[in-house]
Amino acid sequence: MxxxxxxxxxxxxxxxxxxxxxxSLGAMPRATADRLAEYAEVWATRGVRAWADAWWELPVRVGDVIAPLVGAAPNEIAMVANVSVAHAAVLSALDFSGGRDTVVMTALDFPSVRYAVEGMAARMGARVVVVPAAEDGLSVDEDALCAAIDDRTRLVAISHVLFRSAYVMDAARVVRHAHDAGALVMLDAYHSVGVLPVDVRALGCDFLAGGVLKWLCGGPGGCFLYAAPDVEARAGAPVRPALTGWQAHERPFAFEDAMSHAAGAWRWLSGTPSVPALYAALEGPRLVHAAxxxxxxxxxxxxxxxxxxxxxxxxxxxxxxxxxxxxxxxxxxxxxxxxxxxxxxxxxxxxxxxxxxxxxxxxxxxxxxxxxxxxxxxxxxxxxxxxxxxxxxxxxxxxx
Structure with a gap:
């Protein structure tokens, strides 16, 4: 049975x-229609007061719903627009000077992420090293991947599960090797969270991004970004994204001229969030967790x-x-x-x-x-x- x-x-x-x-797209939970109706009702009846009632905190509160599925704590996950934006935000927060000017990726990472990383790296004076696929075309030789990580590497940005073949990378091994080399690691977990166990503490990754679109049955427009609480200690410098906005400000309604990043997950937000997508994102992760x-x-x-x-x-x-x-x-x-x-x-x-x-x-x-x-x-x-x-x-x- x-x-x-x-x-x-x-x-x-x-x-x-x-x-x-x-x-590709998880089935929509029945209760998602109720959540979207709730959004419409709140907007219709509360108007601008909805921001203070609930909307303003939704990007982090929805992150708290996802947190148990990746082994994170409350206030460690922010909801952002998509996984490309998540990677761009992380790159914008890192320092590529002082000899660490390299991002290591693989040929089997999702193209959209490659576009974002390569575009950002070029504008930040960094280079991208791409490790080729293994001979089988399904996997990446992790020995070759680790060999590509050296004292010039600032960030290793790889997939946890490869989108084309569903090959599961030994992410924990790569993280250990990268940390030994003084590099940080960002995992694209779009194809893992919701269908296999993921624990950011056990993996040891510095950043993890994914979305509710697929295995979490939360629909489009809901990407989550985790940043380890101790990432600045490993980075040896402040980690403050340049790709940012007023919701990431520690005093957003003071409308100050200078940016002052908030703490925790709030730091990774940007401008006004997509509130309907956040309502839609709630029910799927809850059902996966219940299962x-x-x-x-x-x-x-x-x-x-x-x-x-x-x-x-x-x-x-x-x-x-x-x-x-x-x-x-x-x-x-x-x-x-x-x-x-x-x-x-x-x-x-x-x-x-x-x-x-x-x-x-x-x-x-x-x-x-x-x-x-x-x-x-x-x-x-x-x-x-x-x-x-x-x-x-x-x-x-x-x-x-």
């Missing part, structure tokens, strides 16, 4: 779709193993780690005419996604039944056997 299936009733889309794309991250992880390991077995039985190349300890929540496998097959699956309300070079990505979550996995792969068999994929031939759209 799968006790986690009791949560299915919390997600309306599961009544009408086989939803296997939580690695229990250890239980969510155990189910994910079992279901992704089943997907690999189903692909192997059909001879489909699998682009996911075989070792469950190194595998996140997604399995990608190539099938003939993969893009077209993916579009036909979506047309049948079997919701997956497709990535060039990876194939069809299937991402079960705690609310997914085993029968849905079997049915999805059976549908692929039928689409290929009947040629139903051909109705999508020649139709290349934006891959979401």
């Amino acid at each position: 799968d006790s986690l299936l009791t949560f299915r009733s919390e997600f309306p889309i599961l009544d009408r779709s086989t939803y296997l794309v939580s690695n 229990g991250i250890a239980e969510v992880r155990a189910k994910s390991e079992r279901q992704t193993a089943r997907l690999i077995a189903l692909a192997d039985a059909r001879g489909y190349p699998v682009h996911a780690p075989r070792d469950p300890a190194r595998r996140g929540g997604t399995v990608a496998f190539d099938v003939p005419q993969g893009y077209e097959v993916a579009q036909e699956l979506i047309a049948r309300d079997i919701v997956i996604d497709y990535r060039p070079g990876a194939g069809i990505r299937v991402a079960p979550h705690f609310y997914t039944s085993d029968e849905e996995l079997e049915a999805a792969v059976a549908a692929i068999d039928e689409i290929l056997a009947t040629g139903a994929w051909q109705r999508h031939a020649g139709r290349r759209a934006v891959v979401t």
Whole structure:
């Protein structure tokens, strides 16, 4: 008996779709509609007084809801616009002079993060060293990554779980090596928080960013940024973001000319927050926490193993780690005419996604039944056997 299936009733889309794309956008909790209605009611009835009632503190209060899922304490997580902004804010807070002028990344980090980091680094006089993918194309050689970290490295900015292959990096090892070399570490945990246990204290990372969009079922516009309380001691200098705004000021309503950063999570805020996104972000993390991250992880390991077995039985190349300890929540496998097959699956309300070079990505979550996995792969068999994929031939759209 799968006790986690009791949560299915919390997600309306599961009544009408086989939803296997939580690695891209988690299913919306039923109660999120109530939270958004609450936002509208507060605005309609309280007007500008809503800021003092609740809105002003939401970016940190929502962070406190996420904190238990990453092992953080209250007032250690700030909600920001997106993960690119989170990385840009961290880079803007660091000193790249005095011989430490390097950011180390990998070729398999999410491109949006690479764009932000490389753009900021160029303007700050820093350089970016990119460690290539391993020969398998799925992983990064952690020996090579550690070898790239030296006495010129200020920041190591890497993914905890690689987005294309769901490969789980040994982040704790990288953090230890970086700290021994005098460098700081920022983890992009977008593809880990919500589907496997994450503990910022155990990992030892200096910064961690992620979002509620995917495994946390909180919708777009809600990214979280953690900064270790002792990061300034390791940095050897004040850590105060230049990418900032009035909400990060310790006296925001004094409207002073000079910036004076607030303490804790408040330091990482900027201008006026996206209040509707913060209301939407509340319910998903609460449900994941209620389900229990250890239980969510155990189910994910079992279901992704089943997907690999189903692909192997059909001879489909699998682009996911075989070792469950190194595998996140997604399995990608190539099938003939993969893009077209993916579009036909979506047309049948079997919701997956497709990535060039990876194939069809299937991402079960705690609310997914085993029968849905079997049915999805059976549908692929039928689409290929009947040629139903051909109705999508020649139709290349934006891959979401």
